[in-house]
Amino acid sequence: MSDTYSILREADCRIDLDRAAEIMGPHLGLAKADTVQVLHDRPGVLAKMVPYDAARDMAKALILDGMPCRVVHDDHLVRIPSPPREAVRGMEFSDEQLVFRSVEWEGYLRWDNIRLLDIVQDVAEKVEFVTIEESDGESHSHRTERKSRFDVSVFLEIVCSDPVLRMRIDRNQFRYKSTGLKMHTNREMNFRALCIAIHMRSPDALIGPGFAWLSKGNNTHHQNGNTLKKFENFATWLLTVEA
Known part of the structure; x- marks a missing residue:
C-alpha cells in the first residue's frame, strides 16, 4: 500500500x-x-x-x-476502469433496464444503477508529409511540407457505481436503429437523441461537463475541452466522495 x-x-x-x-x-x-x-x-x-x-x-x-x-x-480512491476495449454497438430499452451489446458480449443494466453520464472527446493529430513541386520557369525544385489534421472521436461515457462499471458508446460506430428510437436524418441528431433518452430514463444520474455542453445545444463533434483525463478525474472524484 x-x-x-x-x-x-x-x-x-x-x-x-x-x-x-x-x-x-x-x-x-x-x-x-x-x-x-x-x-x-x-x-x-x-x-x-x-x-x-x-x-x-x-x-x-x-x-x-x-x-x-x-x-x-x-x-x-475509487478508480474507474480503463476504457473498455470494445464500445457498445447496440442497445434495447425496457422500463427497468437497458440491454447492451458489443461485438463480443451482451449484458443488461438497471437504469437506477447509472451514476454518471458524460460526453468525452479524443482528439488525435494526424501528420503527413507532402512533396510540393516548385518552378521559377527555368528550374524545378521540390520541398517537403508538414500537414496536420485532427480527428475527433466522440464517446458517451456511462459510469455505474454498484458495481463500478464503465461503458462507452462511440458516436460513429453505434447502431442507432437497435434502440427502437425514432431515427433522424444525420448521425449527430441520432447521437443526441440517444444521450437524451438514456438520461431521461436515469434521472438520478449526474451529468459531467461534456454532457452539459450537449444539453446546451452544442454540436458534439465541436471541441468541448472535456478530455479523457478530465473525465476520469471527475468520475474518480464522484465515486470516491459518494462511497
Whole structure:
C-alpha cells in the first residue's frame, strides 16, 4: 500500500483557480501558471500522491480560503476502469433496464444503477508529409511540407457505481436503429437523441461537463475541452466522495 494522499474538493466547492494555484503551487513544486493549468485539468481530484503533511497543509489553507475539500488516502480512491476495449454497438430499452451489446458480449443494466453520464472527446493529430513541386520557369525544385489534421472521436461515457462499471458508446460506430428510437436524418441528431433518452430514463444520474455542453445545444463533434483525463478525474472524484 502506498502512503500518499489525494485532495478532493467537496461537492459544494467552487475552485478559484488563481487562489488555489497560489496555495498549492509551492507544495507541488510548480509555478503558479503551471499549477493553474494542472488544476484546470482536475475538476474533482485536485492533487494525488502527495505526502500527508503537504496534503494536510494544502487542504487546511484551501478550506480557510473558502474552498472546502478533504484529504483521502490514495488507496481509498475509487478508480474507474480503463476504457473498455470494445464500445457498445447496440442497445434495447425496457422500463427497468437497458440491454447492451458489443461485438463480443451482451449484458443488461438497471437504469437506477447509472451514476454518471458524460460526453468525452479524443482528439488525435494526424501528420503527413507532402512533396510540393516548385518552378521559377527555368528550374524545378521540390520541398517537403508538414500537414496536420485532427480527428475527433466522440464517446458517451456511462459510469455505474454498484458495481463500478464503465461503458462507452462511440458516436460513429453505434447502431442507432437497435434502440427502437425514432431515427433522424444525420448521425449527430441520432447521437443526441440517444444521450437524451438514456438520461431521461436515469434521472438520478449526474451529468459531467461534456454532457452539459450537449444539453446546451452544442454540436458534439465541436471541441468541448472535456478530455479523457478530465473525465476520469471527475468520475474518480464522484465515486470516491459518494462511497
